[in-house]
Amino acid sequence: MARLGHWLALALVAALAVAASPMALADATADTDPGGARITITSQQLREYAAANLPGVEGPKYEYSWTSYCSKGGPESADKDPWCDGAVTACTRINTSGPGPAVFVWRKLTQEADGTAVTDGAWDRLGLTCFPDLVPGRAGALTMAHILQAFHDTPFSTPYASIQPVNLRTLVNLPTYFAAAYPTTGYQPGEVDTTTILGFRVEIRPTATSYTYHFGDGTTLGPTEDPGGPYPDGAIRHTYQRTATYPVRVDTVYSGQFRVNGGQWIDIPDTVTIQGTTSQLQVLEAVTRLH
Known part of the structure; x- marks a missing residue:
């Protein structure tokens, strides 16, 4: 029981150290701004999505897209303009280190892990990110860093x-x-x-x-x-x-x-x-x- 208490104390100290670290907060997996936006997808996750989609890498393949934080439609909606006030402030009110604007990341399955093509995959919304230029297939996106x-x-x-x-x-x-x-x-x-x-x-x-x-x-x-x-x-x-x-x-x-x-x-x-x-x-x- 004493050994268990010792390990629990160590775990608590480690958790507090991570929570207090500015670097840990800079790209957190679930930061929430005062307006209610929950930033759930980090730059590291987006890089992992892109790496998994490379030719020769085993596993399923996906098509990725994004929609504006202020949009109510999906990836096939005409309303995809990411530039609205809420999309900018969602990333500036919290320390995500991402340039913004905030966008919802979507993906749909295009190929099974065994190589079978999928033509009727449905779009799945993964979450919100402040790194629109890192969404796979979206290299060269205009960001707040450019602005x-x-x-x-x-x-x-x-x-x-x-x-x-x-x-x-x-x-x-x-x-x-x-x-x-x-x-x-x-x-x-x-x-x-x-x-x-x-x-x-x-x-x-x-x-x-x-x-x-x-x-x-x-x-x-x-x-x-x-x-x-x-x-x-x-x-x-x-x-x-x-x-x-x-x-x-x-x-x-x-x-x-x-x-x-x-x-x-x-x-x-x-x-x-x-x-x-x-x-x-x-x-x-x-x-x-x-x-």
């Missing part, structure tokens, strides 16, 4: 500080108004960058998530969602106490949305920070003259 790379490759517009008073001159002890502005070069918030990836038309639409204002005198404001504005209603204001020339800028954190082949817009689960262009603001002192 995120395209997002980071977007030539974002570099912001600069629009300032009032104008002409990069202001006065000490006078509230100076700042706003985020963008040049015509690059893609600014709301504009759409279009590219082609693996034959798919991918559109990236940047969104400004937050701004950080650098006033050049050692003070900053942000991150804030406020893009600033002109006198008299702009909320981003700063008053300089000394005359000098100050390097000022505004940095922007971009998030964004994407869509594939004209489908629905989906939030991108990532951000990019773009440092703004520096301007030299001259702070002067008002001089009163008597005539």
